[in-house]
Amino acid sequence: MNFEEIKNICVVGAGNMGHQIALQAAICGYKVKCSDISKETLEKADKFVDDYLPGRVKKERLTQEQADQARANIRFTDSLQEAAEDADFVIEAATEVLELKRKIYADLDQIAPKHAILATNSSAIVSSKIADATSRQDKVVNMHFFNPALVMKLVEVVKGPHVSKETADLTMKLCEKMKKVPVLLKKEVDGFLLNRIFAAITKEAMWLLESGVAEVEDIDNACIYGAGHPMGPFRLNDLTGLDLSYIMKMEKFRESGDFADLPTPRLVEHYIKGEYGEKTGKGWYDYSK
Ligand SMILES: NC(=O)c1ccc[n+]([C@@H]2O[C@H](COP(=O)([O-])OP(=O)(O)OC[C@H]3O[C@@H](n4cnc5c(N)ncnc54)[C@H](O)[C@@H]3O)[C@@H](O)[C@H]2O)c1
CATH class of the missing domain: 3.40.50.720 (NAD(P)-binding Rossmann-like Domain)
Incomplete structure (x- = not known):
């Protein structure tokens, strides 16, 4: 054609x-x-x-x-x-x-x-x-x-x-x-291109937070003011929903059996408290004010 x-x-x-x-x-x-x-x-x-x-x-x-x-x-x-x-x-x-x-x-x-x-x-x-x-x-x-x-x-x-x-x-x-x-x-790959890149950035951001290297806002600011991203990974996660992230990570862990795929402790904490992001008024950031 x-x-x-x-x-x-x-x-x-x-x-x-x-x-x-x-x-x-x-x-x-x-x-x-x-x-x-x-x-x-x-x-x-x-x-x-x-x-x-x-x-x-x-x-x-x-x-x-x-x-x-x-x-x-x-x-x-x-x-x-x-x-x-x-x-x-x-x-x-x-x-x-x-x-x-x-x-x-x-x-x-x-x-x-x-x-x-x-x-x-x-x-x-x-x-x-x-x-x-x-x-x-x-x-x-x-x-x-x-x-x-x-x-x-x-x-x-x-x-x-x-x-x-x-x-x-x-x-x-x-x-x-x-x-x-x-x-x-040129090849089929799980998650295609952009979602894989985002997943890698988010994983690293979560690791930096868990390791006590930096806080949420500073990690987001590094991405915004250093890499020119419109928003940081935590702010983006608040928009897409921490509940979705938790469920997807648990699903990935069930498939792979790799502990590295588990949701991080801070994410689990927010999930248990029902702090899913903007839609619940609180996630990585507090939207109640
Ligand atoms: N939502 C997103 O952010 C997004 C982004 C990119 C790709 N996608 C993909 O796009 C697709 C649709 O996602 P969505 O978010 O629009 O979902 P959606 O639930 O809003 O829409 C899906 C629609 O498909 C209809 N449907 C179901 N069976 C059908 C059939 N036999 N014939 C015709 N219509 C039928 C449903 O009635 C529904 O209206 C999915 O494959 C999803 O992975 C979604």
Whole structure:
């Protein structure tokens, strides 16, 4: 398939990620159909588009004509058949459950035209765990957007061993056309690129805290004022939730059996006290004031 032949995009899932990926594609000129099994989610997504586009016009980020075109380009539906039957490129952003995704891919393989690429936005599932549910393994690829997808520029494209060069190239090009900055991972790896880098920084930050080398605020300030990060690892952790960090670390420990993967004592202490970060008013920082 030539890049110019990509005209119709199907997005599967209209949740947090899906509706924003779909809208970004519509703003960038693609005809987009976005499907979900939840009527409520579809209605919410449709309303989001109605609210978002006038705001962009007001801020002069889009002309009225561009906003009207984007609105005309996007449609929400509860029918996967309708969404995928004429798709040249599918971006799947459905719930993060492997068996569910495999079923969706088996269905997409039947519905979508043979030339269509099937890309998954999964944060953790590599496409080789899904590709064999289809008869087009060379066209099943990871295309990992970041939240919020309308704002964040980075997209990680992962070229698993089964992915053809053509699929990886077309996916990279589509990211650029969608005004994103794609990075190519030449191999599948747990956590992809950025989450691995963040995990390493966070692990080191936690170690420095536990070892009594420095306090939370000073470690965060080192990252902000020395490395130019928008926020430090502890502040970021307060936003994403200490509960999530605790659960993920325990899960990793269960898998690896490596004590180094256990949550650190200070993290456990906060978790036990229900101090999950900003959402509970306290985490590494105190937000009660
Ligand atoms: N939330 C994030 O920060 C983030 C970031 C990057 C990637 N992701 C990945 O994006 C994907 C979606 O995550 P999310 O945060 O948008 O989840 P979400 O729960 O907000 O949305 C998932 C949607 O998928 C829908 N769905 C379930 N089964 C379906 C089916 N058979 N057909 C169509 N739709 C179906 C659900 O109804 C739901 O609306 C996941 O794979 C996740 O790992 C999430």
